Amino acid sequence: MAKKRTKNEKEQYVMICPKCKSPDVCMDKSNPLQPVIGLPTNYICNNCKFKGFNFPEIKASKVKKVQKEINGSKRDNDKKEKPLSVDTAYGDFIVRAVWKISAPIILLLGIFLLFSIPFLGIVIAVVGIIMLYFAYIKK
Secondary structure (H helix, E strand, O other), rough: OOOOOOOOOOOEEEOOOOOOOOEEEEEEEOOOOOOOOOOOOEEEEOOOOOEEEOOOOEEHHHHHHHHHHHHOOOOOOOOOOOOOOOOOOHHHHHHHHHHHHHHHHHHHHHHHHHHHHHHHHHHHHHHHHHHHEEEEEEE
């Protein structure tokens, strides 16, 4: 018989990897400017090294059941196997492309503003230099 939950008890949710269904997921901290600039949080699976922005959350009590279903599922060898998950990561290419276009524009804007509003021009120019560094130099 299932135990009734009280209103004060909250269900715990965990992120799972969309590829291997492992709950061993952590935030990718390879880009130090990610939280500062407001980019979406990138996650990485420690089991299969899959990176992405969208990792589904399921109830902690259902993790074993999901892993059992994936590992125990029987597939027909005659049919083409469909992937279990879809790669929904969009930031690897698009974010770099936007930065490569906007970084020189921001730097030029900062240099232009140096003549009229010096403090704001310096700040914007420094942001442009940092963006240029991450867009062109650091891979």
